[in-house]
Amino acid sequence: MILGLIIVAIAAPVLAPYPDDVTEFHPAERLMGPSVQHFFGTDRMGSDIFSRMLFGARITITIAVIAIGVSVLIGVPIGLLAGYYRNWVSDALMRVSDIFLAVPQIILAIAIAQTLGASIENVILALSATYWPFWARLVYAETRSALNEAYVEASIALGAKPLRVMVMHVLPNISSSIIVRTTIGMGGTILTAAALGFLGLGPPAPSPEWGRTIAESREFLPEAWWYATAPGIAIFLVVMGFNLLGDGLRDVLDPRTRRSTSD
């Protein structure tokens, strides 16, 4: 499913029956139901919803990948440093991430996205700023427990420098948890990004972003039911895909937790 999404996102211009409909309008064909010409019907501008969905996948993937990438790049080093050293700096770092975790992510993200203005870049910025503490917390906890392992103690006893211990010994051994968290985090990020788009804080019109499309469709209910349905199903399938992939990866990579969380 995830593979399918990536293929769809890359090949959107080829797969879409009406690739120009992202920016071109056909008022004569507005709000037509699903048909052979338009699988998911047409929207308020007469554009093909199926084509716009495919291009929407690009936006979603871009936002999620970059936002999560930045979160990992910020969160993992902070977690490693705070976990390795035991001083006031590591306490302070963890306190700051606790404060970020104290408010539901969407609320901080809404506040940031609003103050910065509606655009793809700002959605990414808002999501990165609110999601990094998850990785900091996780890596911190895993690093602390890895430090008690014999192989880490041995490398420290042999005189390895802190950076070497962190990157060469601790990081590879906690990478499976990071990968699992990252996969599941993608699902959550996509949901939050769609909610931002729905509230009008995502990329502005005529962007085919899925959340925005759902918001646009509301004034045409109940007649144009297909308008709201297609993007919602797209979000649902993609998020579910990432969640299931995350569960599956956990089973494969981390057998310790298999029994308690996945089945």
Add this chain to the structure above:
Amino acid sequence: MRTLVLVINRLLWFVPTLVGLMIITFTISHIIPADPVAFFAGENATNEQIEELRARYGFDKPLHIQLINYLIGVTQGDLGVSIYTQRPISEDLLSRLPATMELTFMAVLLSTVVGIPLGVIAAVYRNTMFDHVLRVITVSGLAIASFWLAILFQLLFAMELQITPLQGRIDGWGPEVITGFFLIDSIIAGDLDSFTNAAAHLVLPTLTLAFPAMATIMRFTRAGVLDAINSNYVLYEQAMGFPSRIIIWKYVLRNALIGTVTQIGLVFGILIAGTVVVEAVYDWPGLGLYAVEAILNSDYNAIMGFTLITGAFFIIINLIVDIIQGVIDPRN
């Protein structure tokens, strides 16, 4: 003794965490060039008028002075004045609180009353058809966008079948405000029409809000019960010939539910985040809708007040959960 240390430790961190939260929201809401006063004053305002407004709301002072003034105000219960509604934020938030509390309470009730038993049943009858159906529901609950679910519910129940109201909290003015909870107020007033009307308006928002929370509760209950069923003490009891009903009720559930209790903090997080979007779709006049309105109006004080109150509430919930966990689970 260890529990006491834990409680004191958590309480000591409570205030610094809140102050940190304020600093973060303050920074976020003041870092940008947009000028709320100019926005509020309108296009025809003269420069003098804008300057006067700016002075009145304290926007003319340096940022760190504004922050300190804000912090001092908060300790006295003053969250500032909304530049949009022109009322004190604390009053605004208080007047909106009951609507959100009523909705959230119903959602917590529904998701636990449905989620816990279903989770237990799924674990006891694991890998049966029933378990698989429930697993599909759980996976869906965590993947569905609540604003989309809300719209689908509106489309089906309010527009097509017309068995529930489309949006809002009640038709007309509602019962006389005593507690602010319409269900309770209408009972006190003996007003049956208001009660059924308010209840009908509650159905769709509650269902929407409760769905992801229920999925989470079900998932953790099932995992907890399974862990308990697979444990050595249950194996021992089975070997001793206890009937399985007694084992489940007496030994498994008690241990499994400890795990569920610790997830309540997580569930509240889901619910608080959910109210923002769900209230926006159903036009439910609570805190979430207030926050969305404040954001769209660049009403910084109101955004900060909302974030602060929500954060404080969330921190308190987690504090209570930690304490409960410390008390009922002596192993930690």
